[in-house]
Amino acid sequence: MVATNPLFQGSFFSLKKFQATVVNDIWPEVLFFSLVATMVSLVSKLTSTSLAISSAMLTVLGTVLGLVISFRTSTAYERFMEGRKLWTSISIASRNLATVIWIHVPFDRIDKATGEKKSKLHVVIEKKSMINLVQGFSVSVKHLLRGEGGVYYADLYPLISLLPRYSNPHSIDEQDMLPLWKASEMDHKAHDTLRTRHCTPEPTIRHTISDPGQPSDYDEKNFAATEVSEDGTKWYNSLRAGNSHKKKFDPEAALPDIPSEHPLKPSRNPPSSGFFDYFPFLRILRPLTRPIRRALRHPPRPEHDIAQRSFTGKKIRPDIADSNVPSEITLYLSTYFAWLMRNGLLTPASATTMVNSISQLQDVVANLERIRNTPLPFAYQAHLRISLWLYLFFLPFQVFAAFGYLTIPATAFASFLLIGFLEIGQEIENPFNYDLNDLDLDHFCLSIQRELHEVTAHTVPEPDSFMFTEWNQPFAPADRRSAKAMMFDTDHDYHGPETGMASIRRTLLKSWREVDQATRR
Known part of the structure; x- marks a missing residue:
């Protein structure tokens, strides 16, 4: 390579x-x-004064300092690579968990309450909803590591909006609101990181909506926005609506359209780049040009909206925000696992794989937080x-x-x-922010999303439906007939009661000899 x-x-x-x-x-x-x-x-x-001094200490101190700096860089790179390995673990655990849910949890089951067979649609909706939660886990970890608390993001909220909001299903009392949504309410109203203060996010087009399936005051062609009042009106959030003419890459287009109680923040909110970011040595002139920039900016930016760099151009790290979203998602996954076990829907081997995958997700998020919060x-x-x-x-x-x-x-x-x-x-x-040298967390989440959709696209067929066809030549290269042709050729030695297995072994041995010769240089 x-x-x-x-x-x-x-x-x-x-x-x-x-x-x-x-x-x-x-x-x-x-x-x-x-x-x-x-x-x-x-x-x-x-001048007549010489400032030169002896260089006796130069070599010794330079060597020691170089070794210490090398150790410092190596330690940081180990944290960088550990973060990458942990995201690989999230991908593996997510795929294993989705595979167990989609394939090993049976489609055919009986409703114990009524004694009737549950419809396939009922079971598929159940499985796909839980796999969407698995996908939401990686997205929530991404926002957690970037210091973005809560669930009201364009790529996260549609995946977990199905989760219950109140401890009493029939209550809408604020006192009954569950920790996931209560913390997100506080994060949405009070959470104010350095990035949200200093950056103008992508505009979010908001539409009122009465029901997820029946939009009201919503023009699908022109994406017309309506005014939203402060009296509890739900929001319809569509980042792609306002930006479809500006960008072609729009991963949120593959997510559900779900109304939310608050306007959704962008899935990505990187710091914007300005003239002084490309020419940092001119940043010392920034105070002199501030009146001109304010006069030319429409609309004017708030007083506190400053760049994410210091006076000399040094990067200022965003504040750390706590978030309980990943742990809450794993609690619901564990609840689903317990429900499957109570109803006898998992074999011991599948149950072991599922509980190990959930535990792995919990371990990984704890280790990622350790890297982020331990300088x-x-x-x-x-x-x-x-x-x-x-x-x-x-x-x-x-x-x-x-x-x-x-x-x-x-x-x-x-x-x-x-x-x-x-x-x-x-x-x-700390390789989890938006810097160009940081890990591409968005790419990791989208990769997991594609893998999980690939799992749910699997039709779980019976082996006989695809093995004994003309597209399968199991004994090649010694016998290049298809499995279908071999099954219909009942006069062949393969079918003889005395010659069958011996003939098959002879063919497989011949395949080994041909492969051994063909693959050696």
């Missing part, structure tokens, strides 16, 4: 690829140490960065005697190299 240089893959270079680097984060420090080198060079060359200790990071700063500050003093004016580019390169590796380690230690 030949690896491709990512900088030269596709177009020669792009501003998007530039944003994936850490230049935005490290340029102030590189500039500072370059200015120090410039000062040392000019003072030593243009390296502050003392370690602070001591390492201060040590690096001192090393780079005294570097031009130690190399000037040998380099002269080349001390300036040499110091700039050394600071770019060392600070860059340190910043890369800090960036990838």
Whole structure:
């Protein structure tokens, strides 16, 4: 396999690829140490005072510092790869769980209350609804890791909206609201992460709707939106309605259209990129251009809506938000498992696979939260960065005697190299946000969605319906007849009471010899 240089893959270079680097984060420090080198060079060359000092400590300290930075980067990369492995575990557990539900839970069953046979439609709706919950688990984990609490998202709410909202089925009292929806209500009203404060999300077109199957005041052709009052009117959310003419890729189009009590947030809400994100060294001019930008912006952005970078362009991480949605989904999956066991609908082997898959999902989300919520200790990071700063500050003093004016580019390169590796380690230690270097969680969720729909597309056929056809040549290459032809050829040795099995074994042995010869170089 030949690896491709990512900088030269596709177009020669792009501003998007530039944003994936850490230049935005490290340029102030590189500039500072370059200015120090410039000062040392000019003072030593243009005056009688020489600022050069002995370089005896340069090699020893540089080696130790390089090893420590390498350890820091390796530790961060291990967290990055562990996050990727855990998402693979979610995919495997989701597929195993869906397979058990779809194939091993029987379609033919008797209703114990009435003694009558349940319809196939009843059973298929039950199974498909639970598999939709399995799909919703991965989506909820994605929002949890990104610090987005609650369930009111365009890619999550349609999958779990069937879950009960109140402990009493006939109650609509706020006091009876179950934890999943109560927490989501609070998240929707009070949850205010750094990203939601500082970014303008994609517009969500909202429509009033009286029933999921019968939209009212809703023009399917023109996607006309209606006004929504504050008196409890339900919302009809459609991201694809307002953006179908802008983008072709619309994964939410494959989800159900379900009315919600609150407007749904976009499935993705990455920070927007502006002019100063592509040219970070000009960010120091941002305060001077603020009146002009406010005057040109329509409508004006709120006062608190600022960029997600510091004054120098360094990334500001979004706040961490807790969410109980994944754990609530696993509780409902466990409840379904218990119901299947009480009704004798699972064999012991299938039950073991199902409970192990649910346990694996619970373990994975706990480990993902551990990675997200456990940064390296502050003392370690602070001591390492201060040590690096001192090393780079005294570097031009130690190399000037040998380099002269080349001390300036040499110091700039050394600071770019060392600070860059340190910043890369800090960036990838939490690989669950929207940065270009983070894991593509949306891709993982969509991949799981495709796999689960592939499972439910399986028709669970009887083996006899597809094995004994003209499309099956089980004894090739020694015998290239189809299974159907062999079954109808009753005069062949395969059917003889004395020659049958011996003839079949002879054919299989011949197949082994031909395959062994054909596959060796």
